[in-house]
Amino acid sequence: MNLVAAQPNAIVVFDIDGVLRDVSQSYRRAIADTVEHYTQGYRPPPEAIDRLKQEGIWNNDWQASRELIYRHFETQGQSRETIDLDFAALVHFFQSRYFGPDMNPVDRWSGYITQEAMLVDREYFEQLTAAGIGWGFFSGATRGSAAYVLERRLGLEQPILVAMGDAPDKPDPTGLIAVVKQLTPDATTAVLYVGDTVADMHTVVRARQAAPERSWWGIGTLPPHVQAQPPTYQDSYGQALERAGAAAVLSSVPALTPAMIDHLLAQPSRS
Structure with missing residues (x-):
């Protein structure tokens, strides 16, 4: 079964490292x-x-x-x-x-x-699909490493993925835009990109400049190695993501629920 929603009313694109899997020990x-x-x-x-x-x-x-x-x-x-x-x-x-x-x-x-611990499960993507939200992946990981996580660890079937070598490195938004185009022909569908680094947030900012007809939202997450640090360090890391363009900074991907996505998209456009 392909879990990806047809004609989505919104799209979420995910980075992988530090977002879907803990790479602190890898x-x-x-x-x-x-x-x-x-x-x-x-x-x-x-x-x-x-x-x-x-x-x-x-x-x-x-x-x-x-x-x-x-x-x-x-x-x-x-x-x-x-x-x-x-x-x-x-x-x-x-x-x-x-x-x-x-x-x-x-x-x-x-x-x-x-040895990588997973930070999300297949059920999360099923919930997005049930809510009419499309999803895909844009990662700087090699295709083999990314496919290992998405297909073997999460059990996703033929996920839409742009990995290392498929597009220029982030913060160039080419790969992000390519994922979105595979998910919908609608040039105005809102997009959220979930990442854990400043480069991820800069990618959203550049995507907004390259495709201003669409609403783009950067969603930051605190990777596990940061959450293991004192609160002051976590705050500093989150503030760096916000300065780089994050509309919200979350402790984990599952916190980005369909209800939260609806709430974010009801706010004034970031385009």
Whole structure:
């Protein structure tokens, strides 16, 4: 059964990492592993990764890892131009941690991806469909990793997905707009994009500029690693999402109920 609503009266597009699954001990752990390996000892704490992500341009975790490596050596007085860093080798190291040493086929994955806790279930999407709300996914994760979550873990059938390599990286809104166009031919249907980073919210702002005929809403969520921090840190993280364009910041995806969506869309348009 295809759960996606036909002719939806609203659309919700979801990021995946930190939104549908907890990546604090998978992708983010792989970032820390990679930086530690290439700096021979410096392991960035979660707060350092958050600070980088809040710049809004480091959605790609391979590039984020490289940037943290460069910045570490710069604090040691070394220019990044003098650092001999093989990016292809860095990507391979990162992937070997995330997927495990045997990256193909999926049934032989043994890395951090196998330990990710899910933050939502299939029933949530069934509730959206029953309310006439369409949904899809725009993520910076690789297609294999994203499909593993959506199809194997959540049991969704042929979900509409734009993943890494299908469109430019966020905050470019091309991928978000592509998902929406697959869900409805109506150019005025309101869209909510749910994400946990500044780049996600910037993507909504740029989508609004690219397609002003539509109402666009950014919905922020606090990822699990942030919710494990003191309230002051959680507040600061949420405020960063709001400054970047979030109309609301929630503790989890299930809090975005059909009733809440109706309430948000009844407010003055953000277009």
